[in-house]
Amino acid sequence: MSTRLLIRGGRVIDPSQRKDRITDLLVEDGRIAAWDPGRIESAQVFNAEGLIIAPGLVELHAELREPGWEEDETIETGLRAAVRGGFTSVGCLPNTEPPIDTPAGMQFVQAKARQAKLAKAYVIACISQNREGQQLAEIGGLAETGAVAFSDADRPVQNAALFRRALQYCQMFDRPVINFPDVQELSRRGVMHEGLVSTVLGLPAIPSAAEDVMTGRDLRLAEATGGRLHLANISSGGSVELIRRFKARGIPVTASTSIVHCVLTDETLRSFETRFKIHPPLRDSTDVESCVSGLIDQTIDVISSGHAPRAAEKKMLELDRAPFGMSGLETCLSLAATYLVRTGRLEWLSLLERLSTAPARVLDIPAGSLQEGAAADIVAIDPQAEWTVQPQQFASKCNSSPLDGERLYGQVAVTWVDGQPAFRSDEAADRWL
Amino acid sequence: MPRIDIPELEHARNHWTRPHLLDLESLSLEELVLLLDTAAVFKRVTQGCTRRFPLLKNRTCANLFFENSTRTRTSFALAAGRLGADTVDFTAAGSSLSKGETVTDTARNIEAMNVDAMVVRHATPGTPQLLARHVGCSVINAGDGPHEHPTQGLLDIMTIREHRGNLAGLRVALVGDIAHSRTARSNIWGLKKLGAHVIVCGPSTLVSRRWEALGVEVSHNLDEILPNVDVLNLLRIQFERQAARPFPSVREYALLYAMNRERLARAKDNIVIMAPGPINRGVEVTPDVADGPHSVILDQVTNGLAVRMAVLWLTLSARERSERP
Numbered sequence: 072m073s074t075r076l077l078i079r080g081g082r083v084i085d086p087s088q089r090k091d092r093i094t095d096l097l098v099e100d101g102r103i104a105a106w107d108p109g110r111i112e113s114a115q116v117f118n119a120e121g122l123i124i125a126p127g128l129v130e131l132h133a134e135l136r137e138p139g140w141e142e143d144e145t146i147e148t149g150l151r152a153a154v155r156g157g158f159t160s161v162g163c164l165p166n167t168e169p170p171i172d173t174p175a176g177m178q179f180v181q182a183k184a185r186q187a188k189l190a191k192a193y194v195i196a197c198i199s200q201n202r203e204g205q206q207l208a209e210i211g212g213l214a215e216t217g218a219v220a221f222s223d224a225d226r227p228v229q230n231a232a233l234f235r236r237a238l239q240y241c242q243m244f245d246r247p248v249i250n251f252p253d254v255q256e257l258s259r260r261g262v263m264h265e266g267l268v269s270t271v272l273g274l275p276a277i278p279s280a281a282e283d284v285m286t287g288r289d290l291r292l293a294e295a296t297g298g299r300l301h302l303a304n305i306s307s308g309g310s311v312e313l314i315r316r317f318k319a320r321g322i323p324v325t326a327s328t329s330i331v332h333c334v335l336t337d338e339t340l341r342s343f344e345t346r347f348k349i350h351p352p353l354r355d356s357t358d359v360e361s362c363v364s365g366l367i368d369q370t371i372d373v374i375s376s377g378h379a380p381r382a383a384e385k386k387m388l389e390l391d392r393a394p395f396g397m398s399g400l401e402t403c404l405s406l407a408a409t410y411l412v413r414t415g416r417l418e419w420l421s422l423l424e425r426l427s428t429a430p431a432r433v434l435d436i437p438a439g440s441l442q443e444g445a446a447a448d449i450v451a452i453d454p455q456a457e458w459t460v461q462p463q464q465f466a467s468k469c470n471s472s473p474l475d476g477e478r479l480y481g482q483v484a485v486t487w488v489d490g491q492p493a494f495r496s497d498e499a500a501d502r503w504l
Numbered sequence: 505m506p507r508i509d510i511p512e513l514e515h516a517r518n519h520w521t522r523p524h525l526l527d528l529e530s531l532s533l534e535e536l537v538l539l540l541d542t543a544a545v546f547k548r549v550t551q552g553c554t555r556r557f558p559l560l561k562n563r564t565c566a567n568l569f570f571e572n573s574t575r576t577r578t579s580f581a582l583a584a585g586r587l588g589a590d591t592v593d594f595t596a597a598g599s600s601l602s603k604g605e606t607v608t609d610t611a612r613n614i615e616a617m618n619v620d621a622m623v624v625r626h627a628t629p630g631t632p633q634l635l636a637r638h639v640g641c642s643v644i645n646a647g648d649g650p651h652e653h654p655t656q657g658l659l660d661i662m663t664i665r666e667h668r669g670n671l672a673g674l675r676v677a678l679v680g681d682i683a684h685s686r687t688a689r690s691n692i693w694g695l696k697k698l699g700a701h702v703i704v705c706g707p708s709t710l711v712s713r714r715w716e717a718l719g720v721e722v723s724h725n726l727d728e729i730l731p732n733v734d735v736l737n738l739l740r741i742q743f744e745r746q747a748a749r750p751f752p753s754v755r756e757y758a759l760l761y762a763m764n765r766e767r768l769a770r771a772k773d774n775i776v777i778m779a780p781g782p783i784n785r786g787v788e789v790t791p792d793v794a795d796g797p798h799s800v801i802l803d804q805v806t807n808g809l810a811v812r813m814a815v816l817w818l819t820l821s822a823r824e825r826s827e828r829p
Contacts, residue, residue, distance in 0.1 A: 343630025
């Protein structure tokens with residue numbers, strides 16, 4: 072027996088078709104069956120009046136920490152946080168213990184994600200064996216097992232020759248190499264962005280050059296090899312400018328920035344609170360403006376939540392001993408709605424593009440679209456709802472958030488994965504007819 | 505709270521509201537002057553900090569030093585003693601920190617022993633601020649990494665005031681490892697509030713041009729600035745905090761920045777030479793200058809006691825007043 076759901080009267084925004092209009096959407100057997108289907112009998116109805124209906128969001132790269140760091144996050148809690156934040160697909164980074172550098176390791180993550188029945192997880196496997204930056208991992212076998220991309224996550228490959236080889240080798244499997252640019256010789260021991268604030272606070276600092284030097288290296292190597300490069304969590308104005316220049320030359324590069332880097336600055340560290348200790352570090356207001364204008368002119372393709380969960384007891388340590396990291400999945404959309412859409416910097420269509428269609432394209436996964444026949448991964452958003460961030464109530468195990476206590480606009484009402492509600496807010500309870 | 509028959513102290517206590525002293529940056533000019541004036545009164549009524557003045561009887565101060573110190577720790581203990589308070593000492597090496605306890609837990613445990621004030625030194629900037637959010641007692645920052653060392657800044661300024669009176673327009677140079685110096689930062693904030701012209705001087709790898717944005721003069725050439733300087737504060741090279749050597753050799757540093765007899769001859773006649781000590785003799789300053797007539801290093805030690813008495817008494821009084829309904 073087929074199951075049918077009519078999402079009625081919402082403002083349906085589908086960046087993949089550049090459509091934005093008020094209409095009904097029919098879901099049947101976990102797929103988008105029709106736009107504006109007319110009179111429908113025997114369907115469950117969801118009243119979407121006043122809501123935005125969009126493709127489920129896609130997190131291009133999040134840390135889910137399992138196996139090995141279950142005190143920070145598990146695949147289940149991470150994917151639960153994802154659907155609460157409107158995400159239906161998540162690229163999982165391999166900074167686990169052991170790192171995901173074998174098909175067996177991948178299968179563990181895939182099985183855990185299937186059991187969770189929440190958001191869909193896609194594995195980003197290691198570039199190098201054991202993430203040591205010495206030898207390539209068995210990229211062919213990993214690609215065959217379903218690895219959607221390759222990355223050494225928060226331990227970016229320092230060795231330029233190895234990185235070049237990774238770009239060349241991954242071309243055979245048409246997979247992108249994702250790098251979080253950071254020259255560790257320059258950033259080592261640093262706690263925050265190097266600038267006036269770090270000078271005043273006396274905290275060991277990370278210069279923007281640590282990011283920019285490797286961004287430059289990676290872009291040049293991508294140009295030389297023709298490999299697919301994705302530069303992840305770009306935070307400095309210098310890197311945005313480099314990417315803009317190389318894109319203008321037609322280099323096949325994509326880039327992401329985390330939403331907090333479009334909003335918060337290093338001034339937050341004046342509180343000395345570890346919840347502002349994230350990597351890359353929060354930079355100054357000109358960098359923030361560069362990230363936002365990079366998003367506007369499409370130098371930056373993708374917005375990431377910057378989800379890098381770390382257990383509360385680790386974040387309670389002194390600033391230099393506490394790890395970098397934050398919980399991001401449950402605040403990403405609202406933060407973007409508040410600081411990019413309400414401020415008039417981006418239209419909803421463009422924002423949702425950067426949060427769904429664009430990352431799906433980078434990972435080449437079936438997501439980020441509401442076309443007829445696509446999987447019914449859908450998010451319903453109440454754009455007017457106002458709420459206060461309370462990290463203690465996160466589904467994520469990590470309750471360290473740089474947005475603790477902030478008032479934000481825009482709230483996820485329902486998240487459907489394959490037509491099934493994986494999250495429903497209490498506020499939307501009376502919309503089910 | 506008993507009355508004190510010294511009007512200046514009564515006035516200070518009525519106007520001071522902070523239960524903690526974490527930095528000089530956030531103090532108002534009025535608060536800064538109040539602290540300095542109070543310290544001067546304490547120095548006077550205790551005859552140069554040699555007599556007891558037991559305003560804090562039955563109170564307990566804990567010295568929480570997560571980093572080595574002899575001078576500051578002793579100074580705080582003596583200051584507490586002069587005020588009639590007890591001091592318990594806590595050293596990181598013998599503590600449960602080595603067993604993985606967080607610094608917050610350690611502080612809470614010590615507070616549970618009915619401590620009224622915690623004097624905290626830690627290698628990480630912001631740790632006293634962190635503890636102040638988690639404990640109910642007064643927290644005094646005795647140095648948080650390269651961030652601030654407010655009582656050192658106060659005692660340096662008190663010493664300059666004693667020798668030169670009004671600080672407005674005075675040219676004060678801080679020489680050496682500004683990047684890693686908490687003393688430099690506390691001095692900069694305090695001196696600027698009082699209207700002094702502050703110069704930071706040292707190798708370009710240790711003295712950031714960014715200070716200019718805060719109205720501080722930046723120099724890399726001691727010989728150039730020396731003839732017009734009224735006060736010279738020679739900061740220790742913090743070898744232990746430097747990740748990599750920021751200059752080629754100690755010899756080269758001494759050649760460029762050591763305060764020696766030849767340089768002294770080119771300075772103003774009434775120049776005041778200070779060092780927040782421990783000094784590396786022969787590196788920042790040669791022995792003849794350190795022990796010479798321009799040096800006020802030993803005044804700094806006495807003033808340290810007076811400043812710490814003032815800080816302990818004012819913060820504890822503010823906390824006790826806020827606790828009463």
